[in-house]
Amino acid sequence: MELPPPLAPWRAHLSGFDPAVAGVLVDLLRRLQPLLGPANAHRRHGQLHYDGVDGLQRNGSYDRLLPSEWVLAEVEPEEFLRRAAVGEHLFLAPRRVQPRSRPLLVAVFDSGPNQLGAPRLVHIALALLLAQRAAALGAQFVWACLQERGEAAELSQPEHLQRLLRSRSLRPADAADAAYWNSRLAVPAPAECWLIGAGAAPGLAHNHAVDVQRRLDGQLDVEVRSGNRQRGLLLQPPPDKAAVRLLRGEFAGLAAPPASTATQLKQRLSLAHAPLLDWRGQRLGLALLDRTTLLYVRLQPGGRVSRTPLHWRRGASLLGAVLGNSNLGGVLFAGDALRGWNLREFKRWPRPPAQELACVPGQAHWLRGVLLDEGAPPLSLLLLDHGGNLVEWVWDLKDPPPAGYESRHGIRLQQNWRRVLALHQASPRDVLIARVAGDKLELVRIFQNQKRLSLLSLATVPVPDTVFLAGKAAGAGWQGCCAHAVATGRGNATILWQLLHLETDRSQHTSLLPLPAQCQALGLVRAPETPQQYGLLVLDESRRRLRVFAPAPQALYLADAPIVHATVSDDGERVALLTERREVLLLEAATRRVLLHLGSAA
Known part of the structure; x- marks a missing residue:
């Protein structure tokens, strides 16, 4: 990013920001910097x-x-x-x-109700200014929020600013807050301690203060006090769009930080199972700790969220769960038979032989399932087992009811596919599968009326063991992407992934992505800003940072806690995360927005 010479010291701090947001910060930095005065913190000395x-x-x-x-x-x-x-x-x-210690600069921010909104923009700019001031002195810079307990934090990258933005409180600071931070910051004593906010911190030891007040006309009144010197400035708030993006934390190619407090659930979420996500990313199924309940979460128009707990009977094990067009259901193993749960048409059928349906009740990973329930019957239920067998049951009004079945209508085993690597729902009426046939990788589209359409047959060496699919049906064709690993790089440091992009006119092109071996590929997501339109979603070795490789890595989200599970919708538009804190987040990949944030008791 090009900066004028007076702003060159902030180049490192502004390099991670989008140009539109960085322009707002440049103006704030330029006007606030003269108020702080010269950087003259002295090094502390000990005995000779x-x-x-x-x-x-x-x-x-x-x-x-x-x-x-x-x-x-x-x-x-x-x-x-x-x-x-x-x-x-x-x-x-x-x-x-004479020992010379590294000086310490501390900024304590008042995050109370008087500082919400526009004053937070000044907080962000002052955090960057003090970080640069500390760098010029060879000092260490840390910051803290007055109303929060914990350790003072560093500020070395844009993600740390997101944490500052999430630190909000609806109560003013009191003497207890001041006493807490006086004790925490007493050793080592800071060379400069800046109190930033509304000046409502009785008893906090500081030698510099910045008061930020919002006037009735919308301007910001900023006053800086250092010793006997006092300087003031009136600031006009930046344009609305840029200010909103900055306050949301949408400034470094990362998803906006979630609210400081997630919507709390009464139920306790389980960490054993990944969130279920429908093919468009609008409905979720979350496993609870009692092992007999799924929480059905639906995003309603207008931003409303509905949550419904669904129970199955004790003594039965859930083998696989499916999100149909209008409900959440699954397949239970009870006794010597399989039963449909919350699937009104599928009541009971004998368990197929192990060579046809390889499943063990009580596993942490449920079977992948798809329910095709759009339009008139027959309804079709597909399950992909752990051995690569795709089993399809069809419920048809015309079939006679077999003896012993509880339903008036029969359920019959229609087809068995083997060596299936991926099951993808392309629409409410059809699915796409990736299967191995000899030394070739095949993509086959299966319609609700049992029609099969081969989309691709690709020779691969070696034969892949993992395939990701993302896309959607487009008329008689399918538009999307198929990804699989093809080779390991030098010294096993990288894994080469091949992305095959298919268009509705059956044209195709490929791209290769080198992926660090320490990272984990999670699926394919939409990347509309790239020519390929899809990228590989990757979780880094810290298990907190999500990136999209398309082909250059782009930051998607930085979680506060390690990510345990991640599920990508079949169209690649949304990602559901489950963290170690038992929090569920729903992200929109293209816009990097957090659409839903649910918290659960640990």
Whole structure:
């Protein structure tokens, strides 16, 4: 980013911001910087101590007398005494060292109700200014929020500013807050302690203060006090769109930070199962700790969210869950039979042989399932087992009811596909599967009326064991992307992934992405700003940062806690995350927005 010469010191701090947001910060930095005054923090000194020899001198203590002088005392005692009388002895001169410690700069922000909105823009700019001030002094810079407990935090990258933005409180600061931070910041004592806010922190020890007040006409009144000096400034708030983006934290290619407090659930979420997500990313299924309940979450028009707990009977194990066009259901294993749960047409059928349906009840990973329930029957339920078998049950009004079935209508085993690597819902009426046939990777579209359409047959060496699909049906065709690993790089440091992009006119092109071996590929997401339109979603080795490789890595989201599970919708538009804090977040990949944030008791 090009900056004028006076703003060159902030180049490192502004390099991670989008140009539109960085322009807002540049104007705030330029106007606020003169108010802070010169950076003149002094280094703190300790007591003198000796460290080595600094030369020779004519006076000193006799325990530092030169060894050759002691030899003279033994050989020529009278000469030794004469030299002592006239001050001709030589002594070792010790090197006196005074310890110099790295100074500490601290900013304590008032995050109370008087500082919400536009004053937070000044907080962000002052945080960057003080970080640059500390760098010029060779000092360490940390910040804290007055109303929050914990450790003071560093500020070295844009993600840390998102944490500052999330620190909001609806109560004013009190004496207890001041006493807490006085004790936390007493050792080592900071060279500069800045109090930033509305000046409502009785008892907080500080030597610099910045009061930020919002006037009735919308302007911001900023007053800086340092010792006996006092300086003031009136600021016009920046344009609405840029200010909103900045306050939301949408400034570094990252998703906006979630609200400081998530919508709390009464139920406790389980960390054993990944969130279920429908093919368009509008409905979720979340496993609860009681092992017999799924929480059905739906995003309603207008931003409303509905939550419904759905229970199955005790003693039965859920093998796979499906999100149909209008409901959440699944397949239960009970006794010697499989039963449909919350699927009114599928009541009971005998368990297929193990070679046809490889599943073990009680596993942490449920079977992938799709329910095709759009339009008139037959309804079709597909399950992909852990052995790569795709089993399809069809419920048809025309079929006679087999003996022993609870439903008036029969359920029959229609087709068994083997070596299936991925099951993808392309629309409410059809699915796409990726399967291995010999040495080829095939993409086959399966319609609700049992029609099959082969979209692609690709020779691959070696045969992949993991395939990701993302896209949607477009008439008789399908537009989307298929990804699989093709090779390992030099020294096993990278894994080469091949992305095959298909268009509605059956045209296709490929791209190759080198992925660090320490990272985990999670699926394909939409990347509309790239020519390929899709990118590989990757979780880094810290398990907190999500990136989209398309082909250059782009930041998508930085979580506060390690990510345990992530699920991508079949169209690649949305991602559902489950973190170690038992929080669920729904992200929109293209806009990097947080659409839903639910919290659960740990």
